[in-house]
Amino acid sequence: MKIAVISDIHANIYALINLLEDIDNEKVDTIICLGDLVGYGPHPNEVISMIRRRHILCIKGNYDSSVVDNEYSYIRETPINSFSLPWTVNELREENRIYLQNLPSTLSLKICNRNFLFVHGSPNKINEYLFENGDNTNEIMKSLNEDVLICAHTHLPSTKDFNGKIYINCGSVGKPKIGRPNSTYCILNINNKDGMKVQIKEIPYSFNRIIKDMTMLNFPSPLIDSFQTGSE
Template sequence: MKVAVISDIHGNIYALMKTLEDIDEQKVDKIICLGDLVGYGPHPNEVVALIKRREIPCIKGNYDASVVDGDYTYIRNTAINSFALPWATNEVRIANKYFLDSLPTSLNYTFNGVNFLFTHGSPNAINYYLFEDAANTIEVMNQLEDDVLVCAHTHIPCAKKYGNKLLINVGSVGKPKIGKPNPTYAVIEIEKNGEVKVTFRYLEYEFKRIVKDCTMLNFPAAITSSYETGKE
């Protein structure tokens, strides 16, 4: 069984299209999206439309939830978000807000006898960060009833064992924070004997296109430059 997991697209249609092209070349059996389709980037409706058209199972991200309710309920009240949240709230079509609001906050699958829990942030909260060696991450993994937790939200990919439990963070397609502008996602292979193998894909795409779009829309320089630098 071969599963591609994407997340944190954040209105970057160019990165999403490149990622789906690469996934199609990997010949996976299933694609799963961990949310944050909208926020920051200038093409939230196009991203939602493509996810819907491909019928990709998707969960709700914290930025998705905040755009639905139009408030800082699940995101930080920062200078960037003071622009990005109102912009996205106004830009995302009503039908797409209904779609985002309808998404579950987690998904469970069993592949070749291995139980997977898919979340955006933490199983405990949609907007909790699970950094690799943080105390709250260790606590979550010690309490995990499933075999594998697959999450995102930090925009930083990682895979680490905690005893007999495995944590996989798939990174970010649309707004990476890895010091370079490469869209990142995970390919997870589950062998018939239950062995789990993780490969992170780092892609190149024409990020200057989204930089140009942001510039034309007078987005703040901090958002525009993040697509070039891969930094927040």
């Protein structure tokens, strides 16, 4: 089975369209999204509509949850979020807010006798950062019941073997933090003969289009810069 795992689109429709074209070329069996469809970017309704139209299996991210709550419940109260949260709440159509509200928080699958757990942040908290060399990541992987943990939220793709338990972070489609304005996602090739192979892909896109949209809408300069540079 061939699975594409995507996350952290953050209302960037141009990055999503470009990435889905690459995924279609990969001829995957299914796509799984780990959340944060909205926040930061200017196209929340368009992104949700595309995810729904493509019938992409999706779980809820921390920014999705805060937008549903209209509170800083799962995001930090920063100058950028003080703009982005109310802007997204006001922009989002009610049907799309209800869609986000009803998304599950985790997904568990058994494929080829391996148990997979898909989360946005961590198995413990939707907004917990799991970096591959973090002490909290090591503790979570020690106690993990499943064979493979797939997460996101950090916007930094990586994979690591923890004594036979596999940690995978698929990175970010729409707002990377890799120092480049490119989308990242991962492909899982799983079969009984070869086990599992993990490929992390980095895909460039025409980021100037979203920069133009954000500028026209008077988004804060630091937020625009983060999309352009691929950094916080």
